[in-house]
Amino acid sequence: MKIMKNSALTSLVAAALVLTACHSATHDLVLDATPGVAIAPTMYGIFLEDINYAADGGLYAEMVENNSFEFPQALQGWDAMGLVEVNKEEPFSIHNPHYATLCYPGHHCERTGLENRGFFGFGFREGMTYDYRMYARLHKGSGAEAKVLVELVDAYQNVLSADTFTIGSRTWAEHNATFRTECTTGEGKLRMCLLGENAVDIDYVSLMPQDNLFGLRCDLVETLRDLHPGIFRFPGGCIVEGTQLESRYQWKNSVGPRLERPLNKNRWNNTFEGRYAPNYYQSYGLGFYEYFLLAEYIGASPIPVVNVGLSCQFHNSDEGAYVPVEELGTYVQDALDLIEFANGDTSTKWGALRAEMGHPAPFNLKIIGVGNEQWGEPYPKRLEVFLKAIAAKYPEIEVVGTPGPFPDGELFDFGWEEMRRLNVAYVDEHYYKSPKWFLENAARYDDYDRNGPKVFAGEYAAHIDADGLLREPCNKNCFEAALAEAAFMTGLERNADVVRMTAYAPLLAHAKSWQWDPDLIWFDNLRVVRTPNYYVQQLYSAHSGTHTLGITENGENLIGQGGLYASACYNELTGERIIRLVNVNEEETSVSLSCENPLSAEVYCYYLHAQDADYNSLDNPDKVVVQTAQTGVRGNRLTLTLLPKSFYVLTSK
Ligand code: AHR
Numbered sequence: 001m002k003i004m005k006n007s008a009l010t011s012l013v014a015a016a017l018v019l020t021a022c023h024s025a026t027h028d029l030v031l032d033a034t035p036g037v038a039i040a041p042t043m044y045g046i047f048l049e050d051i052n053y054a055a056d057g058g059l060y061a062e063m064v065e066n067n068s069f070e071f072p073q074a075l076q077g078w079d080a081m082g083l084v085e086v087n088k089e090e091p092f093s094i095h096n097p098h099y100a101t102l103c104y105p106g107h108h109c110e111r112t113g114l115e116n117r118g119f120f121g122f123g124f125r126e127g128m129t130y131d132y133r134m135y136a137r138l139h140k141g142s143g144a145e146a147k148v149l150v151e152l153v154d155a156y157q158n159v160l161s162a163d164t165f166t167i168g169s170r171t172w173a174e175h176n177a178t179f180r181t182e183c184t185t186g187e188g189k190l191r192m193c194l195l196g197e198n199a200v201d202i203d204y205v206s207l208m209p210q211d212n213l214f215g216l217r218c219d220l221v222e223t224l225r226d227l228h229p230g231i232f233r234f235p236g237g238c239i240v241e242g243t244q245l246e247s248r249y250q251w252k253n254s255v256g257p258r259l260e261r262p263l264n265k266n267r268w269n270n271t272f273e274g275r276y277a278p279n280y281y282q283s284y285g286l287g288f289y290e291y292f293l294l295a296e297y298i299g300a301s302p303i304p305v306v307n308v309g310l311s312c313q314f315h316n317s318d319e320g321a322y323v324p325v326e327e328l329g330t331y332v333q334d335a336l337d338l339i340e341f342a343n344g345d346t347s348t349k350w351g352a353l354r355a356e357m358g359h360p361a362p363f364n365l366k367i368i369g370v371g372n373e374q375w376g377e378p379y380p381k382r383l384e385v386f387l388k389a390i391a392a393k394y395p396e397i398e399v400v401g402t403p404g405p406f407p408d409g410e411l412f413d414f415g416w417e418e419m420r421r422l423n424v425a426y427v428d429e430h431y432y433k434s435p436k437w438f439l440e441n442a443a444r445y446d447d448y449d450r451n452g453p454k455v456f457a458g459e460y461a462a463h464i465d466a467d468g469l470l471r472e473p474c475n476k477n478c479f480e481a482a483l484a485e486a487a488f489m490t491g492l493e494r495n496a497d498v499v500r501m502t503a504y505a506p507l508l509a510h511a512k513s514w515q516w517d518p519d520l521i522w523f524d525n526l527r528v529v530r531t532p533n534y535y536v537q538q539l540y541s542a543h544s545g546t547h548t549l550g551i552t553e554n555g556e557n558l559i560g561q562g563g564l565y566a567s568a569c570y571n572e573l574t575g576e577r578i579i580r581l582v583n584v585n586e587e588e589t590s591v592s593l594s595c596e597n598p599l600s601a602e603v604y605c606y607y608l609h610a611q612d613a614d615y616n617s618l619d620n621p622d623k624v625v626v627q628t629a630q631t632g633v634r635g636n637r638l639t640l641t642l643l644p645k646s647f648y649v650l651t652s653k
Contacts, residue, residue: 026590026639027553027564031579033597035547035570037497042301044541045231045503046224047459048291050239050282051268051516052509057119058523059220059508060286061212063130064116064190065279067205069098070263075114077279082112082194092135092172092203095262099203101139102148102194113193116205119279120512122188123525124152124160124181125209132177133206134192135259136167139199144168146198152179152207155187167200179207186526204259214293215258215285219528220508223521225298227534228541231501232300233369233458234291239267239282240305240372241312245323248307251338254287255353261287267312268515275515289354292342292363302342303400303501305369306335309382313375314405325381332389339365339394367398369458373430375404375411380418387422398425400456407431420452426501428458434466435484439584442488443559445495455498459505461485461518461533477518477531479624479645480612486536486647487560487582490567493540494557496548504537511618522618529616532624535608539626539649543578543606545569551579551593564589564642579650583642590641598636599652605629609646 048054056062065077074086082105091097105112116122124130130152138146151162161179181188190207194200211218235249242248247265254261261284269280288304295302309323309331316322323331337350342365344351354360370386371379383401390397401424403415419427431437445455462481485504492499509519511529520537522529530538549568551558558566563585569578577599583589593599610624617623631640633652642648 026592027562029551029553029558029566029591029593031568031577031593031595032550033595035572036550037548039493039496039545039547039569040230040500042230042501043493043496043499044229044537044544045233045300045501046227046229046507047233047237047503047505048235048507049237049505050235050266050286051237051506052514052519053119053277053280054506054508055286056281056283057510057513059216060283061208061215061217062283062285063118063122063207063209064205065119066281067283068096068203068259068263069100070096071279071281074098075100077117079115079117080113081115082110084112084114087201093260095260096203099201101199101201102192103139103199104194104197111193113191116190118189119525120510121155121186121525122152122190122207123186124154124184124188125526126182126184128181129210130179130181131206131208131210132163132179133204134165134175135172135203136165136175137172137201138167138170139201142198142200146200147195148200148202149193149195150177151191151193152181153189153191154183154185160188164195172203178210184526186524213297214290216290216294220521220523221294221297223528223530224294227538228544229298229300230541231303231367231503232291232295232298233303233305233503235288236305237372237459237505238312240307241267241310242307243267243271243312243315244321245307245311248311250334251288251304251306252334254284255289255341255357258285261285272515277513277515288338288341289357289359293359296363301367302363302365303367303369304338304342304365305372305400306338307331308371308374308379308386310371310374310378313373313378319378322378323382325385328382328385332386335368335370335386336389336393339368339390339397365397367400367426369400369428371402372428373405374402375415379415380422383424384422387424400424400426400428400458401453402428405430407433424453426456427453428456430459430505432459432461432463432466435462435464435480437466438462438484438488439560442491442565443557445491445498446557448495448498450498454500457492457499457502459503461504463518476615477520477533478612479532479608479610479614481518482532482536482608482624483582483584483645483647485533486539486580486608487565487584489536489540490565490580490582491559493567493569493580494548504533524618527618527621529618529621531616532608532610532614535624535626536647539606539608539647540580543649543651545571545576545578546573549577560584562589564591575653577652579652581642581648581650583644583646586644588641588644590639593638594636596636599633599638601633603631603633603638603650603652605631605648605650607643607646607648609643612645
């Protein structure tokens, strides 16, 4: 957690905590002494979908775009000079058959070469080392030896690092080097030039920072880990469904050696008018094995999602585009095999693959999602087939179902009814709504059915432009949205017996090319920005409880009365009580909190306070950050003044 410490801040904090003397009447709050319902350790989680270049160009640390020449336009991402061919005879892998041939251009003054643009440039850092790898062979008919010069250059063609490779083999061979850069640029390129007259075939050109964790960008991984997520849902989202079934996410294509993983067109490649991403493909370099490793590393319970036999229903409305119920066999088998891949003994086919990839121990998968945002009749009848098969083979595995893409209405009600009938463990609700909606729905779960499936608030975010008003800065991760989410989350926490898992969405976005905003974390090739929404999530997850605690005013939950929202919890492992207060007022608001079981003399206070329109950007990443203070308690009463537009988390042993 980012904590600012300076003297100006200290005095601001002091001002925030003085005994009250402010405009509005003091809210007299009562904190229950007795713990209420249990809060699941899965409560605050993350959801990662490969949208906004979250995987290729983002978390997956490979810096070379289209590195196996498999994009439909085989040299997309590359600038060619001289005589470059794309061939596919006797490829390195039949799964990725194309490769580039660098041919002698006909005159010793000419150059043949390829320059890769990377994902919006290569981010090189001063003093960093990079592993370079390529597969190469002498092109058919070439002489005995060829040479290729490989250079890392900056935007001005200055060479930052270089090496020359000698290719002497007529069969594919791996060539490696380590490059080191002595300056920082976000606009680097990688260049390969043929030296001499002998042509070479080249494939799988890779440049990976040595600072990576199982092939993933460390700075992004650590940013995820700092969220202390209880669950990790992946890989989508709509990409599970695919625009058509052929382009759905097929997890089996994403495991095994990276070089053998076939390319897929990313479902977000050209979905939104004006936000085209023609170079957006899925290399599956971040595949299901890496997703499981990542879940393990960040301490989250994995929740993979599989296709239910339906392509995205927003794009395909007739049954003809879906898999007939009686032909679901391979889809169901994919789900069963996935469970075997995650948990199976190493003597099983898929458990053995997991072991071969480097993880003999099981990944401890407990929950699987089947379908994403499906709706209407087509879904439950297909889901039922999966439920039966999973229950028969893996009765211990819980299944997440969906009531569709909307948080209410006819489709939602029908979906919920069906989920109850099918008795799924969790129902995955999604809401992308205005801040106003979030504030008005803080009591959404207070009256939910306590006996049916549990809720997974699997995708949500407050959208500043959701009411059509298009305020500026349009749909950025403004504090207004973050504060509304903080207020709404008091209702999630209060209802932890019904809501067992939650996740903001989407998680990641490349600042140079994104398809959807707002997003929790923004990045470019060198930097990462934590949004105010990120800090809200973190303030919940880093200070979480094992049981709810009632917090009321005049015996009522705080769901916006006088602009105030609250929830509280107790952590039986640390003995801490945690109180969350959200003040959406334009003015300071004073509260006086009493508890029969007195709070400790020292209460730690973490808070966010900003203007509605404030947001963090790559150039100003710390505009809104968590601030801290300590305050004292008099007797069994804590009195404090909440700053206007603020979210506080108080912890007391
Ligand atoms: O989070 C972005 C998209 O929103 C997801 O892919 C989908 O599930 C939802 O519609």
